[in-house]
Amino acid sequence: MDLSIHDLVKRFGKLTALDHVSLEVAQGSFVCFLGPSGCGKTTLLRVIAGLEEADGGSIRLGESDLSSIPARNRNFGVVFQSYSLFPNMTAARNVGYGLECRRWDRPRMQNRIKEMLDLVHLADQAEKLPSQMSGGQQQRIALARALAPDPSALLLDEPLSALDAKVREELRIEIRAVQKRLGITTIMVTHDQEEALAMADLIVVMSKGRIEQIGTPQQLYREPATAFVADFIGRMNVLPLDPGAAGSYRFAGTPLAVATLANGTANAATAAALGIRPEAVALREGGASGENILAADVRSVSFLGNITRVELAPENRPETAIVAELHGTATVPETGTRLAVSLPADALRVLS
Ligand SMILES: Nc1ncnc2c1ncn2[C@@H]1O[C@H](COP(=O)(O)OP(=O)(O)OP(=O)(O)O)[C@@H](O)[C@H]1O
Ligand SMILES: [Mg+2]
Incomplete structure:
Protein backbone atom coordinates (compact mmCIF):
# COMPACT_ATOMS: atom_id res chain seq x y z
CA MET A 1 0.00 0.00 0.00
CA GLU A 223 19.08 18.45 -12.01
CA PRO A 224 18.99 20.11 -8.60
CA ALA A 225 16.20 22.70 -8.58
CA THR A 226 17.65 25.03 -5.98
CA ALA A 227 21.07 26.19 -4.82
CA PHE A 228 20.38 24.48 -1.48
CA VAL A 229 19.87 21.08 -3.08
CA ALA A 230 22.80 21.59 -5.44
CA ASP A 231 25.10 22.35 -2.57
CA PHE A 232 23.75 19.68 -0.22
CA ILE A 233 24.02 16.81 -2.70
CA GLY A 234 27.55 16.52 -3.98
CA ARG A 235 29.64 19.61 -4.62
CA MET A 236 28.38 22.30 -6.89
CA ASN A 237 29.91 25.58 -8.04
CA VAL A 238 27.21 28.20 -7.55
CA LEU A 239 27.77 31.15 -9.87
CA PRO A 240 25.54 34.13 -8.96
CA LEU A 241 24.21 35.85 -12.07
CA ASP A 242 25.30 39.39 -12.88
CA PRO A 243 22.57 41.90 -11.98
CA GLY A 244 20.50 43.46 -14.73
CA ALA A 245 20.82 40.52 -17.07
CA ALA A 246 17.15 39.52 -17.05
CA GLY A 247 16.22 36.96 -19.67
CA SER A 248 19.79 35.87 -20.26
CA TYR A 249 22.52 34.30 -18.19
CA ARG A 250 25.66 36.29 -17.57
CA PHE A 251 28.37 35.59 -15.01
CA ALA A 252 31.48 37.71 -14.45
CA GLY A 253 30.67 39.68 -17.60
CA THR A 254 30.58 36.58 -19.78
CA PRO A 255 27.29 35.57 -21.42
CA LEU A 256 26.65 31.88 -20.86
CA ALA A 257 24.59 29.57 -23.03
CA VAL A 258 22.55 27.01 -21.09
CA ALA A 259 21.13 23.90 -22.69
CA THR A 260 17.48 23.62 -21.69
CA LEU A 261 16.75 20.43 -19.82
CA ALA A 262 14.17 17.93 -20.90
CA ASN A 263 12.10 18.59 -17.77
CA GLY A 264 12.15 22.33 -18.41
CA THR A 265 13.73 23.35 -15.11
CA ALA A 266 15.68 26.09 -16.86
CA ASN A 267 13.81 29.33 -16.45
CA ALA A 268 15.53 32.68 -16.88
CA ALA A 269 12.76 34.55 -15.05
CA THR A 270 13.37 32.90 -11.66
CA ALA A 271 17.08 32.19 -12.07
CA ALA A 272 19.34 33.39 -9.28
CA ALA A 273 22.48 31.50 -10.13
CA LEU A 274 23.97 28.90 -12.40
CA GLY A 275 25.41 25.69 -11.02
CA ILE A 276 28.07 23.41 -12.41
CA ARG A 277 29.64 20.29 -10.92
CA PRO A 278 33.42 20.47 -10.40
CA GLU A 279 33.99 17.44 -12.63
CA ALA A 280 32.25 19.22 -15.53
CA VAL A 281 34.52 22.28 -15.49
CA ALA A 282 37.18 21.97 -18.20
CA LEU A 283 40.52 23.81 -18.18
CA ARG A 284 42.66 24.85 -21.14
CA GLU A 285 45.76 26.87 -21.62
CA GLY A 286 45.62 29.99 -23.73
CA GLY A 287 43.16 32.81 -24.33
CA ALA A 288 39.57 32.89 -23.16
CA SER A 289 37.72 33.15 -26.44
CA GLY A 290 34.75 31.11 -27.57
CA GLU A 291 31.35 30.25 -26.14
CA ASN A 292 31.06 29.69 -22.37
CA ILE A 293 34.72 30.34 -21.75
CA LEU A 294 36.13 32.77 -19.23
CA ALA A 295 39.59 33.65 -17.99
CA ALA A 296 40.61 32.67 -14.45
CA ASP A 297 43.73 32.38 -12.33
CA VAL A 298 44.69 29.19 -10.56
CA ARG A 299 44.51 29.95 -6.85
CA SER A 300 45.31 26.54 -5.42
CA VAL A 301 45.86 22.95 -6.49
CA SER A 302 45.17 19.99 -4.15
CA PHE A 303 46.15 16.47 -5.04
CA LEU A 304 43.57 14.08 -3.54
CA GLY A 305 44.63 10.75 -4.99
CA ASN A 306 42.04 9.81 -7.60
CA ILE A 307 41.33 13.46 -8.40
CA THR A 308 43.09 16.81 -8.28
CA ARG A 309 41.04 19.78 -7.10
CA VAL A 310 41.84 23.12 -8.69
CA GLU A 311 40.45 26.34 -7.25
CA LEU A 312 40.12 29.18 -9.76
CA ALA A 313 39.52 32.91 -9.38
CA PRO A 314 37.62 34.29 -12.41
CA GLU A 315 39.34 37.38 -13.84
CA ASN A 316 36.29 39.63 -13.53
CA ARG A 317 34.91 38.18 -10.32
CA PRO A 318 37.80 36.78 -8.29
CA GLU A 319 35.74 36.57 -5.08
CA THR A 320 33.56 33.78 -6.54
CA ALA A 321 35.81 30.75 -6.69
CA ILE A 322 35.19 28.06 -9.30
CA VAL A 323 36.37 24.59 -8.35
CA ALA A 324 37.39 22.09 -11.02
CA GLU A 325 38.10 18.43 -10.34
CA LEU A 326 40.52 16.74 -12.70
CA HIS A 327 40.88 13.00 -13.01
CA GLY A 328 44.12 11.18 -12.35
CA THR A 329 45.55 11.38 -15.83
CA ALA A 330 44.71 15.03 -16.63
CA THR A 331 47.46 17.66 -16.88
CA VAL A 332 47.64 19.55 -13.60
CA PRO A 333 48.11 23.36 -13.87
CA GLU A 334 50.50 25.44 -11.75
CA THR A 335 49.25 27.78 -9.06
CA GLY A 336 49.24 31.37 -10.35
CA THR A 337 48.79 30.58 -14.03
CA ARG A 338 45.99 32.08 -16.07
CA LEU A 339 43.75 29.58 -17.82
CA ALA A 340 40.70 29.45 -20.05
CA VAL A 341 37.85 27.87 -18.09
CA SER A 342 35.17 26.16 -20.10
CA LEU A 343 31.66 25.84 -18.60
CA PRO A 344 29.85 23.53 -21.04
CA ALA A 345 26.26 24.56 -21.79
CA ASP A 346 24.90 21.08 -21.17
CA ALA A 347 26.51 20.93 -17.70
CA LEU A 348 25.16 24.29 -16.46
CA ARG A 349 22.09 24.14 -14.22
CA VAL A 350 19.74 27.01 -13.59
CA LEU A 351 19.17 27.45 -9.85
CA SER A 352 16.32 29.39 -8.32
N1 LIG B 1 9.66 17.76 21.41
C1 LIG B 1 10.09 18.93 20.91
N2 LIG B 1 9.85 20.08 21.53
C2 LIG B 1 10.25 21.27 21.01
N3 LIG B 1 10.94 21.40 19.85
C3 LIG B 1 11.22 20.27 19.17
C4 LIG B 1 10.82 18.98 19.67
N4 LIG B 1 11.25 18.05 18.78
C5 LIG B 1 11.88 18.73 17.79
N5 LIG B 1 11.86 20.06 18.03
C6 LIG B 1 12.42 21.10 17.14
O1 LIG B 1 11.91 20.90 15.83
C7 LIG B 1 12.90 21.12 14.85
C8 LIG B 1 13.06 19.87 14.00
O2 LIG B 1 13.61 18.85 14.81
P1 LIG B 1 13.93 17.39 14.26
O3 LIG B 1 14.34 16.57 15.41
O4 LIG B 1 12.78 16.92 13.46
O5 LIG B 1 15.17 17.68 13.31
P2 LIG B 1 16.08 16.67 12.49
O6 LIG B 1 16.00 17.08 11.06
O7 LIG B 1 15.73 15.28 12.83
O8 LIG B 1 17.55 17.04 13.03
P3 LIG B 1 18.81 16.10 13.40
O9 LIG B 1 19.49 15.81 12.08
O10 LIG B 1 19.64 16.97 14.27
O11 LIG B 1 18.29 14.87 14.08
C9 LIG B 1 14.16 21.51 15.60
O12 LIG B 1 14.26 22.91 15.60
C10 LIG B 1 13.91 20.98 17.00
O13 LIG B 1 14.60 21.74 17.96
MG1 LIG C 1 16.75 13.73 13.82
Whole structure:
Protein backbone atom coordinates (compact mmCIF):
# COMPACT_ATOMS: atom_id res chain seq x y z
CA MET A 1 0.00 0.00 0.00
CA ASP A 2 1.24 3.48 -0.81
CA LEU A 3 1.79 5.96 1.98
CA SER A 4 0.29 9.33 1.18
CA ILE A 5 1.21 12.40 3.21
CA HIS A 6 -0.75 15.55 2.60
CA ASP A 7 -0.13 19.06 3.87
CA LEU A 8 1.32 18.08 7.26
CA VAL A 9 1.94 20.84 9.76
CA LYS A 10 3.65 20.37 13.11
CA ARG A 11 4.46 23.16 15.54
CA PHE A 12 6.43 23.16 18.77
CA GLY A 13 5.33 26.42 20.40
CA LYS A 14 6.35 29.16 18.00
CA LEU A 15 8.57 26.90 15.94
CA THR A 16 7.09 25.34 12.81
CA ALA A 17 8.91 22.02 12.53
CA LEU A 18 6.85 20.80 9.55
CA ASP A 19 5.56 23.45 7.20
CA HIS A 20 2.92 22.01 4.83
CA VAL A 21 4.72 18.82 3.88
CA SER A 22 3.24 16.57 1.18
CA LEU A 23 4.69 13.46 -0.37
CA GLU A 24 3.89 10.01 -1.72
CA VAL A 25 5.82 6.91 -0.74
CA ALA A 26 5.19 4.07 -3.18
CA GLN A 27 4.65 0.53 -1.89
CA GLY A 28 7.95 -1.33 -1.71
CA SER A 29 10.18 1.70 -2.25
CA PHE A 30 13.13 2.92 -0.18
CA VAL A 31 12.81 6.62 0.59
CA CYS A 32 15.35 8.80 2.41
CA PHE A 33 14.57 12.02 4.24
CA LEU A 34 17.75 14.04 3.83
CA GLY A 35 18.63 17.43 5.26
CA PRO A 36 20.71 19.33 7.78
CA SER A 37 20.27 19.09 11.52
CA GLY A 38 16.99 20.56 12.75
CA CYS A 39 15.21 20.56 9.36
CA GLY A 40 12.40 18.31 10.65
CA LYS A 41 13.36 14.82 9.46
CA THR A 42 12.83 13.06 12.80
CA THR A 43 9.64 15.02 13.43
CA LEU A 44 8.23 13.90 10.08
CA LEU A 45 9.16 10.28 10.79
CA ARG A 46 7.65 10.45 14.29
CA VAL A 47 4.41 11.92 12.97
CA ILE A 48 4.22 9.09 10.43
CA ALA A 49 4.92 6.56 13.20
CA GLY A 50 2.20 8.10 15.35
CA LEU A 51 4.65 9.06 18.11
CA GLU A 52 3.92 12.73 17.53
CA GLU A 53 0.59 14.29 16.71
CA ALA A 54 0.37 16.66 13.72
CA ASP A 55 -1.33 20.05 13.96
CA GLY A 56 -2.74 19.71 10.48
CA GLY A 57 -2.75 17.58 7.36
CA SER A 58 -3.34 13.90 6.80
CA ILE A 59 -1.52 10.58 6.44
CA ARG A 60 -3.07 7.70 4.58
CA LEU A 61 -1.85 4.16 4.11
CA GLY A 62 -3.68 2.81 1.10
CA GLU A 63 -7.33 3.61 1.80
CA SER A 64 -7.04 4.04 5.55
CA ASP A 65 -6.58 7.34 7.34
CA LEU A 66 -3.88 6.90 9.99
CA SER A 67 -4.60 10.05 12.02
CA SER A 68 -6.94 8.33 14.45
CA ILE A 69 -4.87 5.14 14.73
CA PRO A 70 -2.49 5.04 17.72
CA ALA A 71 1.20 4.24 17.14
CA ARG A 72 1.01 0.65 18.41
CA ASN A 73 -1.76 -0.19 15.93
CA ARG A 74 -0.10 1.35 12.87
CA ASN A 75 2.02 -1.76 12.37
CA PHE A 76 5.23 0.07 11.48
CA GLY A 77 8.65 -1.30 12.41
CA VAL A 78 10.83 1.43 13.91
CA VAL A 79 14.61 1.59 14.44
CA PHE A 80 16.33 4.55 16.04
CA GLN A 81 19.88 5.84 15.95
CA SER A 82 20.96 4.68 19.38
CA TYR A 83 20.69 0.98 19.93
CA SER A 84 17.43 0.71 21.74
CA LEU A 85 17.70 -2.98 22.52
CA PHE A 86 16.64 -4.16 25.95
CA PRO A 87 19.98 -4.61 27.73
CA ASN A 88 18.86 -7.48 29.96
CA MET A 89 17.42 -9.60 27.13
CA THR A 90 19.33 -11.86 24.75
CA ALA A 91 19.40 -11.07 21.03
CA ALA A 92 16.76 -13.75 20.44
CA ARG A 93 14.41 -12.36 23.09
CA ASN A 94 14.88 -8.85 21.74
CA VAL A 95 13.89 -10.06 18.29
CA GLY A 96 10.88 -11.87 19.74
CA TYR A 97 9.74 -8.95 21.89
CA GLY A 98 7.12 -7.64 19.46
CA LEU A 99 5.81 -11.15 18.92
CA GLU A 100 5.43 -11.73 22.65
CA CYS A 101 3.45 -8.50 22.89
CA ARG A 102 1.24 -9.77 20.09
CA ARG A 103 0.87 -13.10 21.93
CA TRP A 104 2.24 -15.33 19.22
CA ASP A 105 2.36 -18.96 20.33
CA ARG A 106 5.76 -20.35 21.24
CA PRO A 107 6.64 -22.60 18.27
CA ARG A 108 5.58 -19.96 15.76
CA MET A 109 7.56 -17.33 17.67
CA GLN A 110 10.70 -19.51 17.81
CA ASN A 111 10.49 -20.09 14.05
CA ARG A 112 10.09 -16.42 13.35
CA ILE A 113 13.02 -15.46 15.60
CA LYS A 114 15.25 -17.93 13.81
CA GLU A 115 14.11 -16.69 10.42
CA MET A 116 14.85 -13.08 11.40
CA LEU A 117 18.27 -13.91 12.88
CA ASP A 118 19.16 -15.74 9.67
CA LEU A 119 17.99 -12.76 7.65
CA VAL A 120 20.52 -10.47 9.37
CA HIS A 121 23.19 -13.21 9.50
CA LEU A 122 23.33 -13.37 13.30
CA ALA A 123 21.96 -16.84 14.04
CA ASP A 124 25.12 -17.63 15.99
CA GLN A 125 24.60 -14.62 18.31
CA ALA A 126 21.11 -15.58 19.51
CA GLU A 127 22.03 -16.06 23.17
CA LYS A 128 24.23 -12.99 23.55
CA LEU A 129 23.26 -9.89 25.49
CA PRO A 130 23.45 -6.53 23.69
CA SER A 131 26.52 -5.54 25.74
CA GLN A 132 28.34 -8.57 24.30
CA MET A 133 27.74 -7.48 20.70
CA SER A 134 29.31 -4.81 18.47
CA GLY A 135 27.36 -1.69 17.50
CA GLY A 136 26.79 -3.04 14.02
CA GLN A 137 25.48 -6.34 15.38
CA GLN A 138 23.17 -4.50 17.78
CA GLN A 139 21.69 -2.46 14.93
CA ARG A 140 21.13 -5.62 12.89
CA ILE A 141 19.29 -7.12 15.88
CA ALA A 142 17.25 -3.92 16.15
CA LEU A 143 16.40 -4.30 12.45
CA ALA A 144 15.41 -7.95 12.95
CA ARG A 145 13.25 -6.96 15.92
CA ALA A 146 11.49 -4.30 13.86
CA LEU A 147 10.88 -6.71 10.97
CA ALA A 148 9.73 -9.71 13.05
CA PRO A 149 6.01 -8.81 13.32
CA ASP A 150 5.87 -8.34 9.52
CA PRO A 151 5.20 -4.58 9.61
CA SER A 152 3.59 -2.77 6.69
CA ALA A 153 6.51 -0.32 6.58
CA LEU A 154 9.91 0.18 8.15
CA LEU A 155 10.84 3.56 9.66
CA LEU A 156 14.54 4.11 10.36
CA ASP A 157 15.93 7.21 12.08
CA GLU A 158 19.67 7.50 11.36
CA PRO A 159 20.19 3.81 12.13
CA LEU A 160 23.82 3.90 10.99
CA SER A 161 25.07 7.18 12.36
CA ALA A 162 26.60 5.78 15.56
CA LEU A 163 28.69 3.24 13.66
CA ASP A 164 32.17 3.62 12.24
CA ALA A 165 32.65 4.20 8.52
CA LYS A 166 33.42 0.67 7.43
CA VAL A 167 30.55 -0.96 9.35
CA ARG A 168 28.21 1.76 8.06
CA GLU A 169 29.02 0.91 4.47
CA GLU A 170 28.53 -2.81 5.05
CA LEU A 171 25.22 -2.23 6.79
CA ARG A 172 24.02 0.11 4.03
CA ILE A 173 24.34 -2.74 1.59
CA GLU A 174 22.84 -5.25 3.99
CA ILE A 175 19.81 -3.14 4.92
CA ARG A 176 19.13 -2.43 1.27
CA ALA A 177 19.42 -6.13 0.41
CA VAL A 178 17.00 -7.12 3.20
CA GLN A 179 14.59 -4.37 2.16
CA LYS A 180 14.62 -5.55 -1.45
CA ARG A 181 14.24 -9.21 -0.55
CA LEU A 182 11.18 -8.47 1.63
CA GLY A 183 9.85 -5.75 -0.68
CA ILE A 184 9.01 -3.69 2.39
CA THR A 185 8.28 0.02 2.11
CA THR A 186 11.06 1.79 4.00
CA ILE A 187 11.68 5.36 5.08
CA MET A 188 15.13 6.21 6.41
CA VAL A 189 16.18 9.53 7.93
CA THR A 190 19.75 10.61 7.32
CA HIS A 191 21.82 13.77 7.12
CA ASP A 192 24.49 11.93 5.14
CA GLN A 193 24.06 12.64 1.43
CA GLU A 194 26.32 9.79 0.40
CA GLU A 195 24.19 7.35 2.38
CA ALA A 196 21.02 8.68 0.76
CA LEU A 197 22.52 8.56 -2.75
CA ALA A 198 23.77 5.01 -2.22
CA MET A 199 20.58 3.56 -0.72
CA ALA A 200 17.45 5.39 -1.80
CA ASP A 201 15.04 4.93 -4.68
CA LEU A 202 13.75 8.39 -3.86
CA ILE A 203 15.29 11.19 -1.80
CA VAL A 204 13.24 13.87 -0.07
CA VAL A 205 15.51 16.86 0.56
CA MET A 206 14.30 18.96 3.48
CA SER A 207 15.25 22.37 4.79
CA LYS A 208 13.63 24.34 7.61
CA GLY A 209 10.54 22.17 7.85
CA ARG A 210 9.86 22.25 4.12
CA ILE A 211 10.53 19.92 1.23
CA GLU A 212 13.09 21.46 -1.13
CA GLN A 213 12.96 18.76 -3.80
CA ILE A 214 11.97 15.14 -4.26
CA GLY A 215 13.72 12.96 -6.82
CA THR A 216 15.78 9.91 -7.56
CA PRO A 217 19.46 10.16 -6.61
CA GLN A 218 20.32 10.72 -10.28
CA GLN A 219 17.69 13.43 -10.73
CA LEU A 220 18.82 15.34 -7.66
CA TYR A 221 22.47 15.12 -8.65
CA ARG A 222 21.96 16.03 -12.30
CA GLU A 223 19.08 18.45 -12.01
CA PRO A 224 18.99 20.11 -8.60
CA ALA A 225 16.20 22.70 -8.58
CA THR A 226 17.65 25.03 -5.98
CA ALA A 227 21.07 26.19 -4.82
CA PHE A 228 20.38 24.48 -1.48
CA VAL A 229 19.87 21.08 -3.08
CA ALA A 230 22.80 21.59 -5.44
CA ASP A 231 25.10 22.35 -2.57
CA PHE A 232 23.75 19.68 -0.22
CA ILE A 233 24.02 16.81 -2.70
CA GLY A 234 27.55 16.52 -3.98
CA ARG A 235 29.64 19.61 -4.62
CA MET A 236 28.38 22.30 -6.89
CA ASN A 237 29.91 25.58 -8.04
CA VAL A 238 27.21 28.20 -7.55
CA LEU A 239 27.77 31.15 -9.87
CA PRO A 240 25.54 34.13 -8.96
CA LEU A 241 24.21 35.85 -12.07
CA ASP A 242 25.30 39.39 -12.88
CA PRO A 243 22.57 41.90 -11.98
CA GLY A 244 20.50 43.46 -14.73
CA ALA A 245 20.82 40.52 -17.07
CA ALA A 246 17.15 39.52 -17.05
CA GLY A 247 16.22 36.96 -19.67
CA SER A 248 19.79 35.87 -20.26
CA TYR A 249 22.52 34.30 -18.19
CA ARG A 250 25.66 36.29 -17.57
CA PHE A 251 28.37 35.59 -15.01
CA ALA A 252 31.48 37.71 -14.45
CA GLY A 253 30.67 39.68 -17.60
CA THR A 254 30.58 36.58 -19.78
CA PRO A 255 27.29 35.57 -21.42
CA LEU A 256 26.65 31.88 -20.86
CA ALA A 257 24.59 29.57 -23.03
CA VAL A 258 22.55 27.01 -21.09
CA ALA A 259 21.13 23.90 -22.69
CA THR A 260 17.48 23.62 -21.69
CA LEU A 261 16.75 20.43 -19.82
CA ALA A 262 14.17 17.93 -20.90
CA ASN A 263 12.10 18.59 -17.77
CA GLY A 264 12.15 22.33 -18.41
CA THR A 265 13.73 23.35 -15.11
CA ALA A 266 15.68 26.09 -16.86
CA ASN A 267 13.81 29.33 -16.45
CA ALA A 268 15.53 32.68 -16.88
CA ALA A 269 12.76 34.55 -15.05
CA THR A 270 13.37 32.90 -11.66
CA ALA A 271 17.08 32.19 -12.07
CA ALA A 272 19.34 33.39 -9.28
CA ALA A 273 22.48 31.50 -10.13
CA LEU A 274 23.97 28.90 -12.40
CA GLY A 275 25.41 25.69 -11.02
CA ILE A 276 28.07 23.41 -12.41
CA ARG A 277 29.64 20.29 -10.92
CA PRO A 278 33.42 20.47 -10.40
CA GLU A 279 33.99 17.44 -12.63
CA ALA A 280 32.25 19.22 -15.53
CA VAL A 281 34.52 22.28 -15.49
CA ALA A 282 37.18 21.97 -18.20
CA LEU A 283 40.52 23.81 -18.18
CA ARG A 284 42.66 24.85 -21.14
CA GLU A 285 45.76 26.87 -21.62
CA GLY A 286 45.62 29.99 -23.73
CA GLY A 287 43.16 32.81 -24.33
CA ALA A 288 39.57 32.89 -23.16
CA SER A 289 37.72 33.15 -26.44
CA GLY A 290 34.75 31.11 -27.57
CA GLU A 291 31.35 30.25 -26.14
CA ASN A 292 31.06 29.69 -22.37
CA ILE A 293 34.72 30.34 -21.75
CA LEU A 294 36.13 32.77 -19.23
CA ALA A 295 39.59 33.65 -17.99
CA ALA A 296 40.61 32.67 -14.45
CA ASP A 297 43.73 32.38 -12.33
CA VAL A 298 44.69 29.19 -10.56
CA ARG A 299 44.51 29.95 -6.85
CA SER A 300 45.31 26.54 -5.42
CA VAL A 301 45.86 22.95 -6.49
CA SER A 302 45.17 19.99 -4.15
CA PHE A 303 46.15 16.47 -5.04
CA LEU A 304 43.57 14.08 -3.54
CA GLY A 305 44.63 10.75 -4.99
CA ASN A 306 42.04 9.81 -7.60
CA ILE A 307 41.33 13.46 -8.40
CA THR A 308 43.09 16.81 -8.28
CA ARG A 309 41.04 19.78 -7.10
CA VAL A 310 41.84 23.12 -8.69
CA GLU A 311 40.45 26.34 -7.25
CA LEU A 312 40.12 29.18 -9.76
CA ALA A 313 39.52 32.91 -9.38
CA PRO A 314 37.62 34.29 -12.41
CA GLU A 315 39.34 37.38 -13.84
CA ASN A 316 36.29 39.63 -13.53
CA ARG A 317 34.91 38.18 -10.32
CA PRO A 318 37.80 36.78 -8.29
CA GLU A 319 35.74 36.57 -5.08
CA THR A 320 33.56 33.78 -6.54
CA ALA A 321 35.81 30.75 -6.69
CA ILE A 322 35.19 28.06 -9.30
CA VAL A 323 36.37 24.59 -8.35
CA ALA A 324 37.39 22.09 -11.02
CA GLU A 325 38.10 18.43 -10.34
CA LEU A 326 40.52 16.74 -12.70
CA HIS A 327 40.88 13.00 -13.01
CA GLY A 328 44.12 11.18 -12.35
CA THR A 329 45.55 11.38 -15.83
CA ALA A 330 44.71 15.03 -16.63
CA THR A 331 47.46 17.66 -16.88
CA VAL A 332 47.64 19.55 -13.60
CA PRO A 333 48.11 23.36 -13.87
CA GLU A 334 50.50 25.44 -11.75
CA THR A 335 49.25 27.78 -9.06
CA GLY A 336 49.24 31.37 -10.35
CA THR A 337 48.79 30.58 -14.03
CA ARG A 338 45.99 32.08 -16.07
CA LEU A 339 43.75 29.58 -17.82
CA ALA A 340 40.70 29.45 -20.05
CA VAL A 341 37.85 27.87 -18.09
CA SER A 342 35.17 26.16 -20.10
CA LEU A 343 31.66 25.84 -18.60
CA PRO A 344 29.85 23.53 -21.04
CA ALA A 345 26.26 24.56 -21.79
CA ASP A 346 24.90 21.08 -21.17
CA ALA A 347 26.51 20.93 -17.70
CA LEU A 348 25.16 24.29 -16.46
CA ARG A 349 22.09 24.14 -14.22
CA VAL A 350 19.74 27.01 -13.59
CA LEU A 351 19.17 27.45 -9.85
CA SER A 352 16.32 29.39 -8.32
N1 LIG B 1 9.66 17.76 21.41
C1 LIG B 1 10.09 18.93 20.91
N2 LIG B 1 9.85 20.08 21.53
C2 LIG B 1 10.25 21.27 21.01
N3 LIG B 1 10.94 21.40 19.85
C3 LIG B 1 11.22 20.27 19.17
C4 LIG B 1 10.82 18.98 19.67
N4 LIG B 1 11.25 18.05 18.78
C5 LIG B 1 11.88 18.73 17.79
N5 LIG B 1 11.86 20.06 18.03
C6 LIG B 1 12.42 21.10 17.14
O1 LIG B 1 11.91 20.90 15.83
C7 LIG B 1 12.90 21.12 14.85
C8 LIG B 1 13.06 19.87 14.00
O2 LIG B 1 13.61 18.85 14.81
P1 LIG B 1 13.93 17.39 14.26
O3 LIG B 1 14.34 16.57 15.41
O4 LIG B 1 12.78 16.92 13.46
O5 LIG B 1 15.17 17.68 13.31
P2 LIG B 1 16.08 16.67 12.49
O6 LIG B 1 16.00 17.08 11.06
O7 LIG B 1 15.73 15.28 12.83
O8 LIG B 1 17.55 17.04 13.03
P3 LIG B 1 18.81 16.10 13.40
O9 LIG B 1 19.49 15.81 12.08
O10 LIG B 1 19.64 16.97 14.27
O11 LIG B 1 18.29 14.87 14.08
C9 LIG B 1 14.16 21.51 15.60
O12 LIG B 1 14.26 22.91 15.60
C10 LIG B 1 13.91 20.98 17.00
O13 LIG B 1 14.60 21.74 17.96
MG1 LIG C 1 16.75 13.73 13.82
